Amino acid sequence: MDKWLTEIQALPVWKNWDNSIVLITFASLVLWISWRLLYSRLYILTEKTRVDWDNLLLHALQTPVTVLIWCWPASISVGLLLDDMVESELNWLLTLKQMLFILCFIWVFLRLIHNIEQHVLSTKKRDETTVQAIAKIARLAFILTGLLSLMQTFGLSLSGLLTFGGVGGLVVGFAAKDLLSNFFGGLMIYFDRPFKVGDWIRSPDRNIEGTVERIGWRMTIIRTFDKRPLYVPNAVFSHIVVENPSRMLNRRIYETIGLRYDDAEKVSRIIQDVKTMLETHPDIDASQTLIVNFNAFGPSSLDFFIYTFTKTVNWIKYHEVKQDILLRVMTIIHQHDADIAYPTQILKLEPESSGSSEGHVFHPQG
Incomplete structure (x- = not known):
């Protein structure tokens, strides 16, 4: 055992590996500082441009590039150390480097998609649902591409994988x-x-x-x-x-209003004035159907109806417009010395004594 340790310590790697790793680490530090200076300079330049896409791309590159600058040389250092200590070829180090590059590549695009999505949504010029759908599909496409690339890096056959995926997808489809x-x-x-x-x-x-x-x-x-x-x-x-x-284009006002039977001769003039008022009202869409007509003889009223559409579709604004219309209708009715009818009943009282042939008629209101 002591002889084996002595031979290990006599290998050239123990004399030179620390210098190589220190050099690689120092080179990584220099590269990182250079990247920070370059990023700062590019950030100043992109802030002066009128477009925003360069800012989004630069921000997406910032962290993944920093991680790649430190992790890639670290994998090389590990390879130098273990390659001299172990006689067999370490193919997993090459696989690790490829995985690192693929992951950073996918990471950049995912960050870029997120930045673009947030930028487009902040401008409020595009449909939010469509933007989110496109972003989700783009993320899914890049993630699947990354997974297939990683599997190919491990030596898996994509054709066999896709065939297995088709059969497995059928099974999963029934289960889920x-x-x-x-x-x-x-x-x-x-x-x-x-x-x-x-x-x-x-x-x-x-x-x-x-x-x-x-x-x-x-x-x-x-x-x-x-x-x-x-x-x-x-x-x-x-x-x-x-x-x-x-997605309504207009909101409808459909109201039935009853006039007293005593105001029968004024009905046509009231209807005409109400229709004129609606045609000139700034919040009524006169290009849509507009009807004001006498409609029915009610039990205690002469009924006419209003059928028209507002320009606004906002619920609160619609009720404000409707209130204004109804108040104007009531004003027009009063201008003609008429009034809105309310339920009335006529009760005929039969005489109690047989000697009296005169009846009494009572007209309660309310």
């Missing part, structure tokens, strides 16, 4: 059909775009109504109007009817 149905349901939402993040949606088939907060690969999060989160699997949207009120 619900998960896959949710995944493809998410793809359907992304490509068909029946709704997007921020839309108010509801389903007549299910008790689903609220604002879409997030569309994931497996489920969609909807915030109901009483502020409760609703988690809906994406597969549900493939077989239910979804209504999207957020």
